Each structure stands twice: as C-alpha cells, then as structure tokens.
Amino acid sequence: xxxxxxxxxxxxxxxxxxxxTVSRVVNGNPNVKPATRKKVLEVIDRLDYRPNAVxxxxxxxxxxxxxxxxxxxxxxxxASLARGIDDVASMYKYNIILANSDGNAQKEAQVLNTLLAxxxxxxxxxxxxxxxxxxxxxxxxxxxxxxxxxVDAKNEVESVHVDYTAAVEEAVTDLINHGNKRIAFISGxxxxxxxGEYRLKGYKNVLAKNGIEFDQDLVFETDYSYRAGEVLWPAxxxxxxxxxxxxxxxxxxxxxxxxxxxxxxxxxxFEIITSNNSKLTEIVRPQLSSITxxxxxxxxxxxxxxxxxxxxxxxxSDQKTIELPYGYIKxxxxx
Amino acid sequence: xxxxxxxxxxxxxxxxxxxxTVSRVVNGNPNVKPATRKKVLEVIDRLDYRPNAVxxxxxxxxxxxxxxxxxxxxxxxxASLARGIDDVASMYKYNIILANSDGNAQKEAQVLNTLLAxxxxxxxxxxxxxxxxxxxxxxxxxxxxxxxxxVDAKNEVESVHVDYTAAVEEAVTDLINHGNKRIAFISGxxxxxxxGEYRLKGYKNVLAKNGIEFDQDLVFETDYSYRAGEVLWPAxxxxxxxxxxxxxxxxxxxxxxxxxxxxxxxxxxFEIITSNNSKLTEIVRPQLSSITxxxxxxxxxxxxxxxxxxxxxxxxSDQKTIELPYGYIKxxxxx
DNA sequence: TTACTAAATGCAAGCGGTTCAAGAATTTTA
DNA sequence: TAAAATTCTTGAACCGCTTGCATTTAGTAA
Numbered sequence: 001x002x003x004x005x006x007x008x009x010x011x012x013x014x015x016x017x018x019x020x021t022v023s024r025v026v027n028g029n030p031n032v033k034p035a036t037r038k039k040v041l042e043v044i045d046r047l048d049y050r051p052n053a054v055x056x057x058x059x060x061x062x063x064x065x066x067x068x069x070x071x072x073x074x075x076x077x078x079a080s081l082a083r084g085i086d087d088v089a090s091m092y093k094y095n096i097i098l099a100n101s102d103g104n105a106q107k108e109a110q111v112l113n114t115l116l117a118x119x120x121x122x123x124x125x126x127x128x129x130x131x132x133x134x135x136x137x138x139x140x141x142x143x144x145x146x147x148x149x150x151v152d153a154k155n156e157v158e159s160v161h162v163d164y165t166a167a168v169e170e171a172v173t174d175l176i177n178h179g180n181k182r183i184a185f186i187s188g189x190x191x192x193x194x195x196g197e198y199r200l201k202g203y204k205n206v207l208a209k210n211g212i213e214f215d216q217d218l219v220f221e222t223d224y225s226y227r228a229g230e231v232l233w234p235a236x237x238x239x240x241x242x243x244x245x246x247x248x249x250x251x252x253x254x255x256x257x258x259x260x261x262x263x264x265x266x267x268x269x270f271e272i273i274t275s276n277n278s279k280l281t282e283i284v285r286p287q288l289s290s291i292t293x294x295x296x297x298x299x300x301x302x303x304x305x306x307x308x309x310x311x312x313x314x315x316x317s318d319q320k321t322i323e324l325p326y327g328y329i330k331x332x333x334x335x
Numbered sequence: 336x337x338x339x340x341x342x343x344x345x346x347x348x349x350x351x352x353x354x355x356t357v358s359r360v361v362n363g364n365p366n367v368k369p370a371t372r373k374k375v376l377e378v379i380d381r382l383d384y385r386p387n388a389v390x391x392x393x394x395x396x397x398x399x400x401x402x403x404x405x406x407x408x409x410x411x412x413x414a415s416l417a418r419g420i421d422d423v424a425s426m427y428k429y430n431i432i433l434a435n436s437d438g439n440a441q442k443e444a445q446v447l448n449t450l451l452a453x454x455x456x457x458x459x460x461x462x463x464x465x466x467x468x469x470x471x472x473x474x475x476x477x478x479x480x481x482x483x484x485x486v487d488a489k490n491e492v493e494s495v496h497v498d499y500t501a502a503v504e505e506a507v508t509d510l511i512n513h514g515n516k517r518i519a520f521i522s523g524x525x526x527x528x529x530x531g532e533y534r535l536k537g538y539k540n541v542l543a544k545n546g547i548e549f550d551q552d553l554v555f556e557t558d559y560s561y562r563a564g565e566v567l568w569p570a571x572x573x574x575x576x577x578x579x580x581x582x583x584x585x586x587x588x589x590x591x592x593x594x595x596x597x598x599x600x601x602x603x604x605f606e607i608i609t610s611n612n613s614k615l616t617e618i619v620r621p622q623l624s625s626i627t628x629x630x631x632x633x634x635x636x637x638x639x640x641x642x643x644x645x646x647x648x649x650x651x652s653d654q655k656t657i658e659l660p661y662g663y664i665k666x667x668x669x670x
Numbered sequence: 671t672t673a674c675t676a677a678a679t680g681c682a683a684g685c686g687g688t689t690c691a692a693g694a695a696t697t698t699t700a
Numbered sequence: 701t702a703a704a705a706t707t708c709t710t711g712a713a714c715c716g717c718t719t720g721c722a723t724t725t726a727g728t729a730a
Contacts, residue, residue, distance in 0.1 A: 007686055018710045023688060033696095033708060053453040054398060055686030057389045058715045065432070065453070074418045079408045086408070086435050095449065097400070098433040100421050114430065118388040118400070226614060253618045260620070279561065283588045283619060285595070342716055353680045358718060368678060368726095390716035393685045 006049045015043040026051055057119060065095045066306060067115035067123040071103040075224075076249075076278045077295065078126055081149050084299025085124055092307050094121070103127045108134060116141050122306045124148050124299075128192040130157075144309035148302035149295070153193045155321065158309070160302040162326040164194050167291045168202030170328055171245050171273045176210050178271060178335045180243040183207075184236055186220040186229070186255060187247035195221075195247055203245065215239075222251065229254020233262050236270075243271035243334075249280045252288055256333065272333040286332025294324050341384045350378040361386055392454060400430045401457040401641060402450035406438040410559075411584075411613045412630065413461055416483050419634025420459055427642050429456070438462045443469060451476050457641045459483050459634075463527040465492075479644035483637035484630070488528045490656065493644070495637040497661040499529050502626045503537030505663055506580050506608045511545050513606060513670045515578040518542075519571055521555040521564070521590060522582035530556075530582055538580065550574075557586065564589020568597050571605075578606035578669075584615045584623070591619055591668065607668040621667025629659050 008026075012019040017040060024032050025040045032040075043049075057063040068085055070078050086096050097120060099111040108127065112134070115123060122144040130152050138145050138157060147159035175183050185203045190196030200219070207214050217239050222228040229251040236244065236259070246252035252274035256266060264270050266286055274281060274290045281288040301322060308318070343361075347354040352375060359367050360375045367375075378384075392398040403420060405413050421431050432455060434446040443462065447469070450458060457479040465487050473480050473492055482494035510518050520538045525531030535554070542549050552574050557563040564586040571579065571594070581587035587609035591601060599605050601621055609616060609625045616623040636657060 005686090009686080019687080020689075020710060020712095021708085024709090027688085031708065036708080050448070050452050052393075052686050053449075054389055054392045055715090056688075058387075058393050058717090059686080059688040061688095061715075063389060068433075072418065073408055073414045073421070074411065076409070076411070079414050082433075083407065083409045083435060086433065090434070090446075095432050095434065095453065097430050098403075098417075098421065099425070099430065100418060113385070114388075117385050118430065226618065250614070250618075257618070257620065279585070280615075280618060283561065283585075283592070283615060285592065285620065340716090344716075354717075355681075355719080356679060359679090362718085366678060371678080387716050390685090391718075393687085394716075394718040396685075396718095 005052070006047050008049070008051065011040065011043050011047060011049050014047065015040045061119070063119050063121055064093055065097055065118070065120050066303075066310075067097045067099065067112075067118070067120040069099055069101050069108060069111055069115070069123065069125045069127065071101055071127045073098065073100060076280070077149070077276055080278070080295035081126060081299035081302075084296035084301075085148065085303045086299075087296075088300045088303040088307075092303075094303075094307070101127060103129055105129060105131050105134065109137060112137055112141075116143060122146075122310045124302055124306060125157075126150055128194055130154075144306055146302050146306050146309070149293075149298045151193055151198070151321075153197065158305065158320050158322075160298050160305060160322045160324065161194075162293050162298070163323050164198035165202035165205070167275075167293075167326040167328075168199045168245060169206050171291055172203055172206040173210075174328070174334065175243045175245065175271060175273065176206065176212070178243070180271065181212060182215070182218060182239070182241050182243075184218045184220060184239065184241040184244035186222065186232065186244050186251065188222065188224045188251070190219075190221050199245075199247060224248045224251055226250045226254040229256075230258040230261075233258040233264070237262070242269075244273070246272060246274045249274050249276045249278045249288070249290070252290075253280050253284050256284055256286075256288065267333050267335050271335060274333075277329060281331065289331045289334040290329055292327040292329055294326075298324055340387070341382050343384070343386065346375065346378050346382060346384050349382060350375045396454075398454050398456055399428055400432055400453070400455050401459060401638075401645075402432045402434065402447075402453070402455040404434055404436050404443060404446055404450070404458065404460045404462065406436055406462045408433065408435060411615070412484070412611055415613070415630035416461060416634035416637075419631035419636075420483065420638045421634075422631075423635045423638040423642075427638075429638075429642070436462060438464055440464060440466050440469065444472060447472055447476075451478060457481075457645045459637055459641060460492075461485055463529055465489075479641055481637050481641050481644070484628075484633045486528055486533070486656075488532065493640065493655050493657075495633050495640060495657045495659065496529075497628050497633070498658050499533035500537035500540070502610075502628075502661040502663075503534045503580060504541050506626055507538055507541040508545075509663070509669065510578045510580065510606060510608065511541065511547070513578070515606065516547060517550070517553060517574070517576050517578075519553045519555060519574065519576040519579035521557065521567065521579050521586065523557065523559045523586070525556050534580075534582060559583045559586055561585045561589040564591075565593040565596075568593040568599070572597070577604070579608070581607060581609045584609050584611045584613045584625070587623055587625075588615050588619050591621075591623065602668050602670050606670060609668075612664060616666065624666045624669040625664055627662040627664055629661075633659055 008019045008022050011022045025037045073079050089096050101108045125147050128150045149161050187195040259270050274288045277290040277292040281290045343354045343357050346357045360372045424431050436443045460482050463485045484496050522530040539549055594605050609623045612625040612627040616625045
C-alpha cells in the first residue's frame with residue numbers, strides 16, 4: 001500500500017488545464033479567469049489535493065519555515081519567548097523548527113548548520129553566549145537572524161530585548177530607598193553579558209549614585225537553578241546582606257525558601273526582587289516582587305521583525321536593536 | 336548580492352566526477368573507491384558545500400523532520416515531553432516542527448494539515464481531545480503518528496503514557512490509609528479521558544474497595560490554572576473534604592495556597608497529592624506529595640517509537656500502547 | 671592472455687512544483 | 701469589423717538531489 005499522493009499534475013489533467021494554471025490558482029495569482037479558477041478549485045476539492053511544500057520550497061526557494069534555537073524549552077523564560085514566536089509565525093504562515101542547544105556552543109553551531117541545510121527562511125536565536133565563531137557563521141549565512149531576549153555584545157546582529165541596566169537600576173534603587181545598604185547581586189553566569197555586563201553595570205551605577213561602595217563579596221555568581229538559590233543563605237548571611245536583586249525566578253524562589261527555612265522573616269529581615277515575573281513569583285509565599293519583562297512580546301516582536309527581514313521589507317527605519325519596555329511589580333517580598 | 340549557493344553540481348565539476356558519485360559519498364554509500372571518496376570530500380570541504388535538504392527531501396521523499404503538535408509549550412508538563420522528544424529526535428538526525436494548538440480542535444486540524452503538506456516523516460501529538468474528525472484525518476494520512484502523554488479512548492492510534500488509573504488508586508489509597516473518608520477529586524476538564532475516564536475510575540475503584548460511598552459533590556472539575564485552585568477552598572470546606580487528589584501541579588499549588596491563606600494547616604488538617612511532580616512541587620511550602628510521571632521519558636519513548644514506525648521497523652512485537660511506570664513521592668503535604 | 675565477475679562510475683529520468691517567454695483567446699478601440 | 705491592446709493559458713526549462721540501469725574499470729581465475 002504505497003503512499004499514493006495527488007499531484008498538481010492530476011489536478012491539471014482532471015480540470016483540463018495546464019499545471020501552470022493550477023499553480024496560479026493555488027497561489028492566488030489574479031491572472032486566472034474566474035470560471036477557470038472555479039473549475040480548478042472544484043477539482044482540487046474533489047481530489048483533496050494538497051500542494052507538496054517540499055517541491056514548492058525547491059522551486060520557489062522559500063520554505064515558510066524558520067529555525068528557532070533555544071537553550072531549553074523546559075525553562076519557562078525561553079518557553080514564553082517561544083510561544084510568542086510561534087504565535088506570530090503562524091500568523092504569517094510560517095512554521096517553526098525548534099532545536100534545543102543547552103546553550104552549548106558546539107550544539108549551537110551544529111544546529112545552525114542543519115537549519116541552514118534545511119533552507120529555513122530565517123532564524124531566531126536565544127542564548128547569550130555569542131562566540132566569535134557563531135557570529136562568523138551568522139555573517140556567512142545569508143539568512144536573516146534575530147536574537148530574542150539576548151544581546152550581541154558587539155551589536156552586529158539584530159536583537160530584541162529590554163534595557164537590563166535600567167531595570168536593575170530601578171529595582172536596586174527601590175531597595176536602597178528602603179534603607180538597605182548591603183544589597184546582594186545574585187545571578188547566573190557572569191559570562192552572559194546580560195548578567196556580567198548590563199545588569200551588573202546597573203547595580204554598580206546605583207550604588208555609586210547613592211554613595212555606597214561596591215563590594216565584590218556581595219556578588220553571587222551561580223547557575224540558574226532553584227537548588228543553587230536554596231543553599232545560598234549561609235553565604236548571604238555571612239556577607240551581611242539585607243536584601244538581594246536576583247536575576248532569575250527559580251533562583252529567587254530558592255533564595256527565598258532558603259532564607260525562610262533558616263527562620264528569616266521576609267521582607268522584614270530580608271528583601272528580594274527577582275527578574276522575570278514568571279508564574280513562580282505568585283506561587284511562593286510571600287510572593288516575589290519582580291521586574292517584569294514582556295517575554296511573550298519579545299518573542300512576538302522578534303518574529304515580526306524577522307518577517308520584515310525575510311520579505312526584504314524596508315527595515316532601515318528600524319533600529320538594529322529593539323528595546324521593549326520593562327516594568328516593576330511590587331509584591332510581598334519587599335517592604 | 337544574490338544568495339549564491341554551491342550545489343552538488345559544482346562539487347562534481349570541481350572533483351571531476353559525476354554528481355551521482357558526489358551524492359554517493361555524501362550519503363555514505365559504500366560503492367565508492369576510497370581514493371575517489373577522499374578527493375570528493377576534499378572538494379566538499381574546500382567549497383564548503385552543504386547539501387540542500389529540500390532538494391534531498393523532494394528526491395528521496397524523506398524530510399528527516401517530524402511534526403509535534405503541542406497544546407502549549409509554556410506549560411511545563413508539555414515542555415518536558417517536548418524536550419524528551421527533541422533529544423531523541425536529534426539523536427536520530429531528525430528535526431522537530433513545533434506547533435502550538437491550545438488544545439483547540441480546529442487549530443489541531445489545521446496544523447496537522449500544514450504538517451502533512453510539509454511532508455513530515457511522522458507526527459507526535461499531545462492533547463487529549465481526540466475528536467472523531469481528527470482520528471479520521473490521522474487515519475487518512477499515511478504518516479505515522481504517536482500520541483505522547485495522551486490516550487486515544489478508542490485505542491486506534493499508538494500512544495505512550497502511564498497507567499493513570501493505577502496511579503490514582505495508589506495515591507487515594509494512601510490518603511485513605513491516613514484516615515481520610517472524604518477525599519476530593521480535583522482535575523481539569525472531565526472531557527479529557529485521562530481525567531474523566533481513567534483517573535476518575537481509579538478514584539472510584541478505591542473508594543469502593545474501602546467501602547466508602549462515592550459522592551459527586553467531592554468531584555471538582557476546573558481548568559488547569561493556579562487561580563482555579565486558589566479560589567477552591569471555600570467549596571472544599573463546605574464539602575467537608577479532608578484531603579484531595581489533584582490532577583495538575585499548578586492547580587494543586589493553588590489549592591494549597593488557597594487553603595493555607597484560609598488558615599488551614601497542611602497536612603494536619605488537609606492533605607494534598609498532586610500528579611506531575613514538576614518543579615513547582617518543591618517550590619511551595621509544604622512541598623507537595625506527588626505521583627511522578629517520567630515526562631521526559633514519555634517524550635523520548637514516543638519519539639523512539641515513531642522512528643521505528645518511520646523506518647518500517649518491525650513493530651509487531653510492540654504493543655500499540657506503551658505504558659511507562661509511574662511512581663509516588665511523599666513530601667510535606669501528606670501525613 | 672583471455673574471459674568473466676565484481677566494483678565503480680556515469681547517465682538521465684524523475685521528485686512536484688514555480689515561472690517566464692510566447693501563443694491563444696477575448697475585449698476594446700477606431 | 702479589423703486591428704490593437706489586454707487578459708488568459710500553455711509549454712517547458714529549471715530548482716538540487718536521488719537512484720535504477722547502463723557502462724566502464726578493475727580484479728580474478730583459468
């Protein structure tokens with residue numbers, strides 16, 4: 001029982017027209033007499049014809065598919081971006097090839113390669129470890145690329161994100177206004193420019209502006225896990241921190257629970273502000289105050305931007321870097 | 336500046352062989368003299384040739400791409416499955432086209448259609464609302480399909496999941512052993528056979544076995560959100576429930592916090608068991624006892640099963656339905 | 671050496687569409 | 701009503717690669 005498919009040929013024969021004509025009606029080309037169009041459509045319907053996208057892709061050199069390189073779908077932060085991406089992608093009739101990279105440079109390079117081989121029309125890249133090699137590969141590929149929720153430190157690739165520096169400044173300022181002098185900066189790897197560069201800069205800026213001396217002992221570089229936060233309390237206590245800015249929600253939940261389990265009262269004795277306003281912030285008690293990032297929108301805007309690039313629409317009016325507004329929501333973990 | 340690509344033709348010319356030979360070395364066909372192979376590989380390397388997967392797909396009728404229909408990537412449950420799927424997919428050199436359906440029958444049908452148009456080699460479907468129309472569409476498509484973490488009530492489509500009935504039986508038995516007589520059954524839509532059929536059956540079985548009469552008032556059908564659980568306490572209280580089995584972690588977190596906020600002591604005054612053992616269960620206090628499902632593995636096994644079907648490997652020894660073992664982990668929300 | 675078999679390689683026909691130059695049909699213009 | 705201008709259609713050349721079959725080359729036994 002072979003997979004017996006119906007081709008444009010069958011439709012053409014059955015409708016007594018050329019395949020070129022069938023192709024035109026399928027593609028909505030206006031140069032078709034209404035009567036002919038109707039006839040063809042009827043046959044298409046009757047035969048249940050479904051154009052072969054692969055053949056189409058070969059002939060037209062467009063696959064209506066974009067590649068999405070994501071560190072880990074399991075992470076709410078990235079999943080939210082991905083959802084925004086997929087939604088506007090399907091709005092524009094594109095599909096998404098999703099590939100997990102674990103933020104691993106080698107996998108990223110390898111995945112990028114197969115995506116290009118599959119002739120995707122564009123690529124959305126998440127993950128912050130922009131190595132030079134990767135940047136070179138991007139440059140060589142003539143395929144449009146945009147970074148979502150990530151930054152290219154060298155600013156060569158288009159990207160969509162929030163102003164991380166300003167967001168942290170706002171959060172830390174709030175903490176200072178509550179009388180805190182020793183505020184911990186807790187984040188994932190500082191090798192990620194979002195942490196090591198932009199956020200840290202914001203943190204330092206505010207300290208300086210308020211005449212507080214920067215203390216390296218208050219900077220905690222960990223990984224992005226709940227567990228990492230949970231075991232952090234002793235260190236925070238011995239650094240005499242009275243508040244913390246945290247760069248990731250899971251991490252922040254860990255810090256919160258770790259402190260609570262040690263008998264600390266939140267926010268009376270220790271305040272916490274986190275960064276992504278994911279569901280987690282509302283599930284813990286007290287709920288976490290958080291910087292808010294429009295994750296879904298970052299994804300959506302990235303994809304929209306990519307469609308422009310793919311259609312060679314004029315993007316000259318657009319910046320290479322799009323900054324979306326962040327926000328701040330106060331909950332129980334701050335005074 | 337046109338996208339100047341290098342084709343198999345260029346390689347053939349440059350290496351002074353026919354394109355057939357180049358094709359053979361690219362595909363690892365053994366019928367090539369080592370010397371020739373070496374020569375060709377050198378040219379490929381020098382020209383940085385990358386085979387066009389679309390053309391390949393057209394000629395070979397294989398795209399090494401599978402479609403994944405998912406209700407919502409943003410949901411940890413599905414994201415975990417997806418991760419398992421992608422990992423074994425890439426292990427077998429497949430890529431994943433990920434499409435969100437919101438569990439909406441119309442979107443599902445539409446997505447399925449475009450996936451078939453894109454000639455995916457197989458499909459993994461998540462979501463439990465197997466309408467007859469969808470089943471018909473599956474049947475007509477000669478493309479292999481497997482359901483991951485979902486069940487086909489009519490058992491026509493291959494699927495991978497756990498024994499929901501037995502899992503609930505174990506959980507509820509535990510609750511009864513702690514002396515509870517009035518145990519609530521809280522789940523998402525009962526129209527989903529996992530809830531309305533398998534889980535509910537398990538619940539009733541155990542009650543019957545222990546001589547407890549089934550009380551419809553203890554069955555709470557809500558949606559899968561945190562909020563839905565949070566507001567449920569008053570209803571639970573007036574139904575005089577002293578414990579609950581909950582079919583979803585977010586929902587369970589809501590129930591937990593709702594009860595706590597009402598001053599109830601967990602687990603002393605109310606016990607809770609949830610179902611998916613996601614990260615959430617460890618983030619709330621007390622932590623939630625939970626049935627454990629090997630989500631990643633369900634995804635992984637589904638994909639592995641699909642590869643077998645795609646390669647027309649003999650699957651006769653396999654059941655149409657694969658049941659993976661579930662587990663149970665006791666935490667603070669039960670005595 | 672010669673005849674014969676096995677291993678390498680080349681040829682060319684697809685795969686199922688898109689697209690453009692060119693021809694046919696229809697409508698408009700004078 | 702014939703010529704000119706439009707509007708529709710068609711024929712056929714790709715798109716880049718796979719693959720069955722024919723052909724050439726190399727290897728082996730007689």
